[in-house]
Each structure stands twice: as structure tokens, then as C-alpha cells.
Amino acid sequence: GEFAKIDNHRALRTGFPEVIWSPGKTPDQIAQIMEVMRLRNPVVMATRIEGAVYAALQSRVRGLRYYESARICAITPPEIEPRYPGTIGIISAGTADLPVAEEAAVTAELSGFHVQRLWDVGVAGIHRLLNNRHVLTSASVLIVVAGMEGALPSVVAGLADCPVIAVPTSIGYGASFGGLAPLLTMLNSCAAGVGVVNIDNGFGAAILAGQILRTAEKLRLASSDS
Amino acid sequence: GEFAKIDNHRALRTGFPEVIWSPGKTPDQIAQIMEVMRLRNPVVMATRIEGAVYAALQSRVRGLRYYESARICAITPPEIEPRYPGTIGIISAGTADLPVAEEAAVTAELSGFHVQRLWDVGVAGIHRLLNNRHVLTSASVLIVVAGMEGALPSVVAGLADCPVIAVPTSIGYGASFGGLAPLLTMLNSCAAGVGVVNIDNGFGAAILAGQILRTAEKLRLASSDS
Amino acid sequence: GEFAKIDNHRALRTGFPEVIWSPGKTPDQIAQIMEVMRLRNPVVMATRIEGAVYAALQSRVRGLRYYESARICAITPPEIEPRYPGTIGIISAGTADLPVAEEAAVTAELSGFHVQRLWDVGVAGIHRLLNNRHVLTSASVLIVVAGMEGALPSVVAGLADCPVIAVPTSIGYGASFGGLAPLLTMLNSCAAGVGVVNIDNGFGAAILAGQILRTAEKLRLASSDS
Amino acid sequence: GEFAKIDNHRALRTGFPEVIWSPGKTPDQIAQIMEVMRLRNPVVMATRIEGAVYAALQSRVRGLRYYESARICAITPPEIEPRYPGTIGIISAGTADLPVAEEAAVTAELSGFHVQRLWDVGVAGIHRLLNNRHVLTSASVLIVVAGMEGALPSVVAGLADCPVIAVPTSIGYGASFGGLAPLLTMLNSCAAGVGVVNIDNGFGAAILAGQILRTAEKLRLASSDS
Amino acid sequence: GEFAKIDNHRALRTGFPEVIWSPGKTPDQIAQIMEVMRLRNPVVMATRIEGAVYAALQSRVRGLRYYESARICAITPPEIEPRYPGTIGIISAGTADLPVAEEAAVTAELSGFHVQRLWDVGVAGIHRLLNNRHVLTSASVLIVVAGMEGALPSVVAGLADCPVIAVPTSIGYGASFGGLAPLLTMLNSCAAGVGVVNIDNGFGAAILAGQILRTAEKLRLASSDS
Amino acid sequence: GEFAKIDNHRALRTGFPEVIWSPGKTPDQIAQIMEVMRLRNPVVMATRIEGAVYAALQSRVRGLRYYESARICAITPPEIEPRYPGTIGIISAGTADLPVAEEAAVTAELSGFHVQRLWDVGVAGIHRLLNNRHVLTSASVLIVVAGMEGALPSVVAGLADCPVIAVPTSIGYGASFGGLAPLLTMLNSCAAGVGVVNIDNGFGAAILAGQILRTAEKLRLASSDS
Amino acid sequence: GEFAKIDNHRALRTGFPEVIWSPGKTPDQIAQIMEVMRLRNPVVMATRIEGAVYAALQSRVRGLRYYESARICAITPPEIEPRYPGTIGIISAGTADLPVAEEAAVTAELSGFHVQRLWDVGVAGIHRLLNNRHVLTSASVLIVVAGMEGALPSVVAGLADCPVIAVPTSIGYGASFGGLAPLLTMLNSCAAGVGVVNIDNGFGAAILAGQILRTAEKLRLASSDS
Amino acid sequence: GEFAKIDNHRALRTGFPEVIWSPGKTPDQIAQIMEVMRLRNPVVMATRIEGAVYAALQSRVRGLRYYESARICAITPPEIEPRYPGTIGIISAGTADLPVAEEAAVTAELSGFHVQRLWDVGVAGIHRLLNNRHVLTSASVLIVVAGMEGALPSVVAGLADCPVIAVPTSIGYGASFGGLAPLLTMLNSCAAGVGVVNIDNGFGAAILAGQILRTAEKLRLASSDS
Numbered sequence A, B, C, D, E, F, G, H: 001g002e003f004a005k006i007d008n009h010r011a012l013r014t015g016f017p018e019v020i021w022s023p024g025k026t027p028d029q030i031a032q033i034m035e036v037m038r039l040r041n042p043v044v045m046a047t048r049i050e051g052a053v054y055a056a057l058q059s060r061v062r063g064l065r066y067y068e069s070a071r072i073c074a075i076t077p078p079e080i081e082p083r084y085p086g087t088i089g090i091i092s093a094g095t096a097d098l099p100v101a102e103e104a105a106v107t108a109e110l111s112g113f114h115v116q117r118l119w120d121v122g123v124a125g126i127h128r129l130l131n132n133r134h135v136l137t138s139a140s141v142l143i144v145v146a147g148m149e150g151a152l153p154s155v156v157a158g159l160a161d162c163p164v165i166a167v168p169t170s171i172g173y174g175a176s177f178g179g180l181a182p183l184l185t186m187l188n189s190c191a192a193g194v195g196v197v198n199i200d201n202g203f204g205a206a207i208l209a210g211q212i213l214r215t216a217e218k219l220r221l222a223s224s225d226s
């Protein structure tokens, strides 16, 4: 439709197809865009889909799947297998951060990556993280999701020998100011090697983690070529 | 003088005498206030004294001592012994936080408390803290000083079984916004039992820690009375 | 459940068991966590429980009690007696600050402390505070709750000879900016010895006050040992 | 000069002549404006004059007087007597607020009003204010100057039976954010009847106080006419 | 009730009785406070009363009157006459600012002052103000209410020869940030003699204006005494 | 040099050649860029040149001219005549806004436009503007420069029948927050048809005004073609 | 009515009649103002009309038309033709920015201008813009609407040879802070010649664009006169 | 020394040795830390070294090298060769962003990575970037440095098929607010796969980029093992 110019070459240019960000779009617009995109892409995803929007989409889009806790709708092949070597470890600080952490996990899985989850290991009980250090060592890249004071990525980055992507969440109240507090915490991390994405942006973190694994794969292929 | 109404009964009312906050006061004003206060108080303190101001004060105030890294000037008796049971543990995240941490330490010592220092154990290398857990266990109250992302108090409060006072510092740059980042981190701590003071306010943290030990002493005396 | 890693040793480590912060959790998640926690803890608490959530929990969790004005749900023994010497004085500036002040009071009482309440004594009519100075003198630690301009803790700390914990509330409008105004007021208090917690965080204030009384008790026991 | 359009009728329109705000003006520009204004006004004032600027002005403008602590330069008649009934009480919280409080006091006196000063009576020692309540009762309008947490105007307005003008100052550090903290405190005052001016704006407070006394005088004359 | 400490002497101390600010109070609490206050005060007022709250109050409080556009409930004598000389001119910039402007107007009238209203004369069509300059000249004190950019008080203060009280409103969107934009505008007014109150605080503006007229009356009585 | 990629086609693409923004560049870098640019452009400009930088440039760049109050250095042909019909009216609120207003004026003149200046007509004395309404009527586009509360553009846009470009300045103090106050004022203008540029960005305002006159000229030529 | 002073001469003064901004006005007030305005203006417009408000207006105002995606209600002649030469190009970054972009487009068309729309060409797929450069070249003035990071206007202004008006939108989440992020982006544009309007202010952008085309027309008429 | 606890195992844990951040440290402290670190690390680096500090260090630390435009001091082996496959492309928007871009470049080179620089290709002249697309295609990871509006990373991420690390700089003025504007721009990027670091944090960006290449290398070695 005229209201949207679908970026059909994005997968060619950047490695990942366009994904529909649903807020501000009507279910009709989302459905139309999905139908156009399915013609060219094996997987079509829409993020930030509330239950009611899914209900409206269900009858309009054939074969739609809903990942409720991740708030993602997708058209997918029956089976999705990891296409790249390496593991994306995803760690969350608290139970309430789950929707954002799942947005990251489902986006990564639907994009062809292997994911390992570790939930509710915030710094108030640091032993929960220390007892699960194997997750840190077995991952090739880590996504760390935290609200409130957002201190977990700093601790993780001080322990892990791989890139760390930090996702602040809007979970908190008062002087959290909608996620500003953990955002600033993560940007000021005294542990180097932390890349930060927008508040609640589990999706973006997964795409960045995926880019990292794809780069690794391209370097490997290049080296084995030569 | 007319420009200052010294609060001579503050020690009686609140347990601690007034302390001079030097910014915005001329050396002459500081010296005059010190001379009036020494008539009634065994210890007279002024905080935030830069080197040049100390130089100007030295000739005006007899027997003045300068704690350089703490930026404190004081008139004191020759010997200052702890007058209260218990230890105030003071922990800092980085080397650059030292002036604030020393402001806390010297204030506490001049006020009659026993202090144990632990410097440069920030969360980017969490083992430095874990290797020094004895400081956490032997203290009756902890002051934790941190700039940048300010994550240390959360981790400490999750490990320690005593009150924790958090002091954000203005050490950092960019999105630290003059200490706003660690301040918000500390206020949003997911570890309960953390009281926060103003950015760089080592002085205030020491007074609060002192109040806690004085309360403990008063409760002990009350219980042994009965 | 996998979605939560209950921190069962927190009471051992820090003196207080984990408490459930309800926002962002489903009633089912809250109920499950409560059931696991009751196996190990005499008191199980959940904060920020709105009426509708309590209604949903009531049928799922046996023996649940609701402290409505404090918005707290708890599983408790039939009788709760103070287990520590000393009194936590809790003072609020206005009638609208009551839910936060009660969150502090109920948390403290359920944790084994003796509480004395003093409501609606804000600085616009300072005589209301001055007429109740006995509350200030009989408390071992004070929690002061205030919204709007948040000036009460400064005045109290200038009068009281014990630690003061300041709780800003989101009560107010316009340039209160959701509690930012009283938060800044309290952080900038010219009366030393004030520890500040997050906006509306009555719970955290109570835990800190409790830590102070527990520290006192530990010091007393240590001294009587020797 | 072309660079300035002096508002010669302002005294006629609003009761007060224009006053020169010096920042961003060269000494030459200030001197030229003063020379033009003296032709029409018995008193010519310039505010925010640092010592070095006064030195530069001294040789250019005949008969110039410098009020150092108020940072005001003025051309005045030899004697200035109050021209209006009533007293402007000016109260400051701390010694460091003096320059702002004096800016208010000197502006008011040069504009023909009677001033009573009360310095250094901040809320950390509330008895200092209570012991001087006569200043509150004898004033027709009060200007209250405070930095740090800025709580003094609320307390004063709860005690005084006259208009209160609150002046936040930039005195403080850290979470004072250049005077934002006391500004918000004063705007959110739970005591009604407080008008707030810009941070450090002693000048504006004095003009507003003067307007109040002039209005009173006009009403009196009108009533005695009839 | 214990939940409120009514400040019965406030009228004696400050000239105005306490007024009930309704947000955060239940209709029951409001009704109880009103019943206690009516025993001592001829007029009892509650502000920020939405229609539904008024409905709930109506059956509980006898003789209650609702000023809908001002969102004020009051118990009043049958007739209210101005008790003080002088007029409070109230000017609003736009139609949407009406509730705040009416809050000021009704508060002033119920407190015994004479009010003159001038609505919808914002600076985008400055002739609307210039054509009504008689309102500026006949008032003894002016309240200027404006949202969006909030420029009206500066223009009025440059024209009027009396105190000006500026009330920013939350009317606007985007970079208005809930009224922050007009608040800053008014605080930075280059026209001197403007006192600012909180965003949407029509009530506070009226009390301050009333204090100004009462001060005038007291000065007049004092002068005719002597 | 490698450190700069001069955008030589910018004049072709956008109608105006690149202009050097000096902060963060060494005098050597500025001089090198100027020398390269003079090969292709009749006029070469650098903005934000402090006196000391001009001194350093003078010996390095032949034929350099310094517009001191505008803080602009330029290489120009001996004579610069307006090349486009129409007048850019430039209005400033206060004397201290002059450097920004002159940056706009000199940029416009060096770019080939006719400029009319009107300084120091801020809203505190609105008659100064009303007495000069001919400037408003004779201009084809207006640039309005104001600091402090920044109300002037709203008033001008309500009177003028042409596009208005608003330039907030950092002139002010306290709650001006470095020009944030006038910036918000201008963005929230209730007078439609106001375009805002960055704080102190006289340069950008002049380029936009120039674009407007160039567009007019292109439309005229197009219409006379047909 | 007394609640509104319709600015009937605004079209004469500024070229555009007053337009009704609906938030904070009741449907009754809107209808009354429309009825008064239709007596004098060929087109009467009200912006920010939600569906429910339109439903309420429909029965009260004869001949009302609703532009749903633009949220505009208008009384118009049967046919509206462009009255000025030139084209306003309107470009939006994403599908969700459509309501703001349509507000600009419909305002411009109803005001007598020719509009060309280009939707969904954000910088994440820059080829979508580069493939449509004809829109940039054929427009006399460009309005660029963007949320999220708001980078589109900078890119457009670097390519286009005409004035660019930038409209930030509140589309986005987290660190967008309600549109603050794209607003700051646009104000800091390194491409000169960009004028910015308030967040979501499509209306204001259209009026400014219209002023630019009207100025062009006036200059043309003046030149052909001479 | 006691003032610093050097984290000697950091290279083992995280792959990169500790690097000295100089602000807030005396030259003596820096020199002492360097001497301790050189015992264990082939390369010792200190960032944010101003010229004067370098002068002071030169005599204290043998074999020290100063990278002036990067503000980095280092002890290095005579020759440093890339130790990892892949290229880090570093792109800057303007000439003034050079110090930050060089901080990233030198950090990366000293850490054993191959770097390709592309300076001054900001979005105001997008062809400069498009003409250098080979830099985008040949890099395995990109660092994009930009001040002012910070739009460059979004455009780059829309074109590049590799991870993008965005570094906002404090270059700009007015509504840049010290780099807040480009920081928000980058966090809100509508192009997915962008990780953001602190304002001016070239160092952190280089470490993150290095982690990405090290991860790639580890995955390659793991795959060739099996």
C-alpha cells in the first residue's frame, strides 16, 4: 500500500529482513504489510503485539503464530533450526523483565540463532549469577536485560570474555523515570565492552547479537576460503 | 558575626555539632566562625577546603590541621580516640572516588568513630570485593562510595547484614551528567536497606553512619540500665 | 518455577528474607512464589498489591492477609511481636502520603519491629510537629514521609538525635514531576544525617530502619558477651 | 546608542525604572546606558557587577557607588529615604546565600523601601527562626532566600500573615543541579501564598515586594480620597 | 480523625484557613474533614474535585455547593461579599486555561475578594489585551494564567503598575512537557515583579493575591490609627 | 587534508556553500580548509571565531576579514551586494543577544541578502516593538532573537504577515538552563508559522531565511518563464 | 461567547485565520466558536478532533467534514483549489508518523496550497528516499516528519535546494521520551536551513510552509508591479 | 599502592587488560599504576591524558608514547601487529569528532586489531559516505562517531551488513546538551543492530569491537578444532 514502502532489499543489504513495529499501525495495515512480505521472506515478524491485536490479526493472516510472553507474531516455516554457529546467552535480572528478555530470545531464534536463557539473577543476590557462570562461558555473545538500577550488565561484563549487549527495561518506579535509571547505569558501565540499546528494546539487542554471530561466520568462511 | 548564626545547641539536639560548609564563604568568614565555635566544641571542622583556602586560613586560625585528600580543615585535640563501639566500613569503587571516600572517613574519625577503609573494589572486577568480604562482616554500618554507573552499593547490600549508606560521586563523564547516573542507580537499588545521600556528600554519609552507631550505644545503655 | 530464582539465603546473608515486588508479575506468578517461600520463612510478604490483585490471590493462597492502606499481602503467624528493642517512629507530612507511610509501618511491624505513627504534621503548620516532639525523642530511628516540597525530613533531622530516613512521595502535581521535587529536596537537606530512599519506597525505608535496629542489637549482644 | 533602546517610560508604566542587567554587556555599553538613564532618573542601577567590571566603570561613570556583597553599582542621590510605608523583611537560610539576599535588600532600599534583614536561619536549626519571629510579624511582605533544599519559605509561609516571595539560590552541589532543587521545593510549597522568582533573582524579588507596598499605598490613598 | 491533623489556627496565623486538596483522599476522608472544619470556619473549601467525587460528597455533606468549571466544592454562607478593598484582575491566555483561571477566581471570591475576569487574550493576538487595558489599570493585583509558551505574564507585567502573579498551566503538548515550558518562561521573565506559582495552581495564586490585598488593608488601618 | 572532506558541491545541491564551524578545530585546520575552499567559492566563512583564534588565523590566511560582534571570519570580494529581492528583518530582544543577532545578520549579508536590524525591543516594553512595526511590514521574512523567557517571536508572529524564524539564546541565568527556557517557549508558540533553530544558532536562521528568499526568486523566475 | 475572544482579524494581520485547537475544549465550545467563525471565513478548521468528538460535533455543526487520519474537522466550500503557486512536499519517515504528516497535508490543502506526499522513506533504508528525489526537486518548500531518532530532515536538507521544516513526532518508545529525541536531533541538524516546530505539530509546519509560499507570491507581485 | 587495586586477571577473565582512566588521578598515581601493570602486560594504556599530564608523566615513566590527537599514553613493544583477523572500520561525521574517533582507533590498534579510518562524512553531505561504501563492505565491525544530531549511525546501519557501534560525542552546542542529543538519536535508531556507548567513549567502542572480533576468532578456532 501507499502508506508503507516495504524495504525488500534490507535482508540483502544488512543481513536481516525488515520487521514490523506495530505501535501506531492498525491491524489492517499490519496484515497488509505481512501479506506483502511473506511473498519474499521465509520468516515474517511483527513485534509489540498486544493480545487484542493478535486476536484481530488471527483471522486476517493465515498461519500466524503468537509468542505471548514475547509479544511477537510471526509467520514461520514449520521448523526453525539455528543456521549459525555459536550461542546467544540471554540473562535477565528480575521476573518482571521477562517480556523484554523473551522479545530478544524469540527474535534471535526466529532469525536462526541458538539461544540459552538465564532468568532472575539480579545483583541483589549475586550468588545466583556466580552459580550459573557456565552460561557466561558457553555463550559467544551475551544479552543482559535489567530494570530498576540496571547493574547486572556491568557485573557480567567484568566476568565474561565476549561481547555484552545491555538492555535497560522500564521495570521500576519513582526515580527509575521510565527506564532512564538503568539506561544511564549501562551507558556509564565501568566495565568496557558493553553496547547499549534503547529501553525495552529486546528486539534490537537480538539483531545486534545476530550480526555479531553472522560476522563471525563470514570471517570463518573467508579464512577457510583462503 | 551578623552574617552567621552559629547553631551552638546542635550537638545537644542532634548529637553532632555544626560543621562549616566552605563554598560561598570567604576565608575571613570561615576563620571567624571557627574561632567562635572553638569556644564551645572540642572539635571544629570545615569541609570542601581547597588548598588555596587552607593557605589563607593557616595564618588566621591557630592549630589548624589539613586533611588534604579529604579536603577538610579541623581544630582538634592532640589525640582522637573512638568514643563509640562498632566500626564504620567505608568502601570505594575507584581510585578517583578517593576524595569523597576520605571526606567520609575523616569526618567519621574526627567525630569519634572507628573506620575501616577498602578502596578501589568496583564491580568491573567483583572478585576484589569478594576477596575482602571480611570488611563487610566486621563493620556495623557500611558507607559505599561510587561514581560512573554506581552499581557497587547494590552488590554490597546484597551481601552485607548491616545498614548500607550509598554515596554517588561526580566521577565520570558524558551520560554521567555530573553524578546523576550513579545517584539514580543507588535510589533504584533492588537490594533493600540502602540509604542514599547527595552526590559527593561523604560528610553527610559519615554523620548518618555516626548517628546509627550512637543510636546503638543509646539502646545498649538503656537496656543495661533496666 | 523457572521464571523466578528465589533467593532463599537472603535472610541469612542480609537479615531480611526476599519480599515480592508485585508490579509486572501475574497473580499466578505471585502465588507460586509465595507458596515456595512459605516453606522456609515464617512471614511471606508481597508489596504493591492493588485490590483486584488481592482478590485474585485470595483463592490461590491460603491464610493470606491484606493490609489495604499499605497495599501489602502477607502470610503471617497468628501473632507478631516485636523481636528487637527500640522504636521506629514514622512521620508523614500529609494525609495523601498515608499509603507510603503505611507501607513502611506494616513492613516494619511484620519484620519484628515496634512502630510509632505520627500522621499529617507537614511544615505548613510546624506547630503540629513541635507539639509532638515526644515522638522524635522516643524513637531510635525515624522514617519521614513527605510529598509536595518534601521539607519535613530537614526540619525533623534538625530536631532529632537519631538517624533519619527520608521517603519522598509522588503526591503532588505540576512541578513535582512525579516526586522528583521532594526527592531533590531530601537529597540536598542542609541537616546532615539523612538517608534517602526511592520515591514512594516505604518498604525500603522500613528495611533500612530495621537494619539499624538489628545492628544496635548485635552491638549490644557483642558488648554483653565481652 | 543603537545597541540599546532604553525604556524611558517604564517607571511611568510600571512604577519602577529599567535596571541594567550587566552580563553580556561590555563596560562601555553599561557606562553609555547609565549616562543616558541618569538624565531622567534620580537613581540608576546595574546588577551583577563583578569587581573587575566595577573597576572598569569607576573611571567612566561619575559618582558611581558599589555595593560589593550585593554586586550592584548605582548612581544615587546623597541620601535615600524610604518613600513608602511598610517594611520588607528579608530572610536568608545560610551564610552563602548572602549575595542574593543583599541584591534584594539593596535593590529594595535604592527603590525607596524600608528593609529588615535576618540572615542564616535555615531549617536545620529551626529555633533560630522561631527566636526571631518578630521579624515575621513586623514585616508587610517577606522575601525568603534559600539554597540547598530550599525549605525555609514553606516554614515561613506557614507562620507569617503576609505575602511571601521565595528566592531559590544556586548555593549547593550535586543534586542541587544549579538551584533546580530549591526552585522545585518552593514551587511545590504546601504552604499557600508563596510567589517564586528565578534562581538567584534577588533583584526581581525586591521589585515584586516593592510593587506590593506601592499597591498598598495606592489603595490607602484611594480610600482616603473617598 | 487520626489520618488528618486539621490546622485550626491557620487562619489566625496566616489569615487564611486550611483548604482541602482532594487528590489522594477518599470522599469519606474529605467529608469528615469538612464536617470538622465547618464547626470553626464560615467558609470550607475543597479543590480539585472531579464530578464523580462531588457526586459522592453531595449526600455526605449538607449544603455543599459545586463550582464546576473551577472544580471546587464549598460550604458557604448564603451571600459572600468582598471584605477587602481592591480588585484582583484575573487574565487567561486561552479558552483551555479556564479551569485553572476559575480555580483562582472562585478561591478569591470565596475568600472575600472582588474579582474581575478577562479570558482568552493570549499574545498571538496582542490587540485583545491592548483593547482591554482598563482591566490592568483598575486591578490592584493581577493573576495571569497561561499554558503553551506562557508569554502573557511578561507582556502584562511590562504594562501594569501592580504586582503580577503568573500561573503556568499544563495546557499544551509535545515540548510543553506538562507545563514545564510556560513555567520556565514565567520564571525567566525579563519584566521584573512577577511571582510564579506551581503549574495549574490557580488556588495558590489566589491566596497570594489575597495576602497582598490583606497587607494593603493592614497598612491602611495602621496608618489611619496613627 | 584527510581530516576534512570538504563538501564542494553543497552550493550546487542546496544553494549555499559549506561554512566552517570552528569549535573543536585548530587554527591550522581552519586555515587549511579556508585555503581549499577559496579556490572554488567567492565567499568563504567561518563562524564562532573568538578573538584569539582570529589573531592566529590572520597571519595564515590572506585577506581575512573579522566581524567582531558576529564572531565571524570571512574571505570576501571587496564589495558584497544583495543578489536576491526581499529583505530579512532581524529583531533582537535584548542588548546581550547582540552576538547571535549579528551572526545572523552578517551570515545573511555575506550570502547576498538585504538585512534590516532592530535591536533591544523585548516584550518587557512592548511599545518599543509596536513603535517599529514598519520593520515587520517591510520584511519578507523575519528572524527573531531572544534569550531569557524568549517571548518575542510569539508576539511578532501574531503581528507579522510573513515567515518567522525564532532563535533562542543562552542569555539568562538560573532556570534559563543555558537557553532551554526560550527554546521551549518558541517551540510552544501559540502563534502558528514559527520555525525554531538551535540555541544561539544565528547562522542557521540566516541560511533558512536565505532559502526562503531564494525559493521566492525561483518561483518568480519560473512564473515569468511560463 | 465570553469564554473565547475570537481573533477575527488574524487573517488580515498574518494571512491565516485562527484555527481551533480542540484539546481542553468541550464539543459545545468548539461548535459555538465554529458557528461564529463561519460568518467571516470561507474555511473554518479544528485540529486534534478524536472520533468521539467528531461524532458529537456532527449534529451541532452543519456541513462539517472529517479528515480522519489527519484528525481535522472543517467547514469548507465544495471545491478547494490551490490559490498560490508552488508545491509543498511532505515527507514522512515511517507509517506510524502518518497522522502528523496528514495533519500538515490537510491543513496546507485547506489553506489553498498544492501538496505532494511521500510516506515511509526513513533513513534505515535510504534508497527509498534517493529513489524519490524528484519530490525534493519539484517542491518549493519541504516538510519532513519523523519520530524515533528523527534523522530524516538532516539528510533531506543536505540534498534539497529549498527551505526545510522539520516536525518531530512522539512515535517511538523508551529513550524517545515522548518525542524529545527527534526534537533534539532536528534542532542540532548539521545541515543548515532547517526550521523546527513542536513535537507532533503538523499544523504549525503547514502554516509556516504556507507563509513561505505567500511571501514568494507577494515578492513576485511586487516585482511585476515595478 | 593502597589507593588502587589493579585487576591483574582482567585480561584472563575478559580478554582485555585493565586500562587507566586518568581523570581524577594525579600524575603520580598514574605513573605508579603504570609501573605495576608493565610487569605483567605487554601493552599498558592510559586514556584522557591532556598535554600537561603527559609532560608530567614523561619523566616518571620510561618509554612512554603519546598519541596526541587520541589523548592516549602507552607503553608498547616497538612494533604492534594485528593479532586477529578482520577489520574495524571507524567512521566520523565531522572534523571536530576526531579526538574521540582517534581514541577508538588507537585503542583498537594497541589491542591488536586492524583499523580503517574514514573521517568527516556526516549526513549533511550524504554522497561523501555513499562514495566510500567500500569501507562499509570491507569492515567486519563498524564504529560510527558523531556529535551534533548524531544521525550517521542510523544511515550506516541501514547500509552495512555487520555490527555497528555508535559513539555520540559532546561536539555541538545549545540543545546538544553535552552530547545528550546524539546519544538519544543513536538509542532510538530505527535501523536495528546498533549498540551505543557513552558520550565521547571511543575507548569503550574499541573494546566492544575487539570483543566481537575475538569472539569470531574463538568460534573459528572451535569450528576448525571439530
Ligand SMILES: Nc1ncnc2c1ncn2[C@@H]1O[C@H](COP(=O)(O)O)[C@@H](O)[C@H]1O
Pocket (backbone or CB within 6 Å): A018, A019, A020, A021, A022, A047, A048, A201, A203, A204, G093, G094, G095, G096, G120, G124, H190, H191, H192
Ligand atoms: N520492537 C522493536 N523495537 C525497535 N525497533 C523495531 C522493533 N520491531 C521492529 N523494529 C524496527 O522498526 C522498523 C519499522 O519501522 P516502520 O516503518 O514504522 O514499520 C524496522 O525497520 C525494524 O527494524
Ligand SMILES: Nc1ncnc2c1ncn2[C@@H]1O[C@H](COP(=O)(O)O)[C@@H](O)[C@H]1O
Pocket (backbone or CB within 6 Å): B018, B019, B020, B021, B022, B047, B048, B201, B203, B204, C190, C191, C192, D093, D094, D095, D096, D120, D124
Ligand atoms: N561537605 C558537606 N556536604 C554537605 N553538607 C555539609 C558539608 N559540610 C557541612 N555541611 C552542612 O552544611 C551546614 C552549613 O551551612 P552554613 O550555615 O551555610 O555553614 C552545616 O549545618 C553542615 O551540617
Ligand SMILES: Nc1ncnc2c1ncn2[C@@H]1O[C@H](COP(=O)(O)O)[C@@H](O)[C@H]1O
Pocket (backbone or CB within 6 Å): D018, D019, D020, D021, D022, D047, D048, D201, D203, D204, E190, E191, E192, F093, F094, F095, F096, F120, F124
Ligand atoms: N539581577 C537581575 N535579574 C533579573 N533581571 C534583571 C536583573 N537586573 C536587571 N534585570 C532586568 O533585565 C532587564 C534588562 O535587559 P537588557 O535589555 O538586556 O538590559 C531589565 O528590564 C531589568 O528589569
Ligand SMILES: Nc1ncnc2c1ncn2[C@@H]1O[C@H](COP(=O)(O)O)[C@@H](O)[C@H]1O
Pocket (backbone or CB within 6 Å): F018, F019, F020, F021, F022, F047, F048, F201, F203, F204, G190, G191, G192, H093, H094, H095, H096, H120, H124
Ligand atoms: N554557527 C554555526 N552553527 C551551526 N552550524 C554551523 C555553524 N557554522 C557552520 N555550521 C555548519 O556546520 C557544518 C560544519 O561541520 P564540520 O564538518 O564539523 O565543519 C557545516 O556544514 C555548516 O553548515
Ligand SMILES: [Mg+2]
Pocket (backbone or CB within 6 Å): A093, A094, A095, A120, A122, C004, C005
Ligand atoms: Mg527476582
Ligand SMILES: [Mg+2]
Pocket (backbone or CB within 6 Å): B093, B094, B095, B120, H004, H005
Ligand atoms: Mg580502579
Ligand SMILES: [Mg+2]
Pocket (backbone or CB within 6 Å): C093, C094, C095, C120, E004, E005
Ligand atoms: Mg494535612
Ligand SMILES: [Mg+2]
Pocket (backbone or CB within 6 Å): B004, B005, D093, D094, D095, D120
Ligand atoms: Mg549557617
Ligand SMILES: [Mg+2]
Pocket (backbone or CB within 6 Å): E093, E094, E095, E120, G004, G005
Ligand atoms: Mg483562544
Ligand SMILES: [Mg+2]
Pocket (backbone or CB within 6 Å): D004, D005, F093, F094, F095, F120
Ligand atoms: Mg534592553
Ligand SMILES: [Mg+2]
Pocket (backbone or CB within 6 Å): A004, A005, G093, G094, G095, G120
Ligand atoms: Mg516503515
Ligand SMILES: [Mg+2]
Pocket (backbone or CB within 6 Å): F004, F005, H093, H094, H095, H120
Ligand atoms: Mg565537515
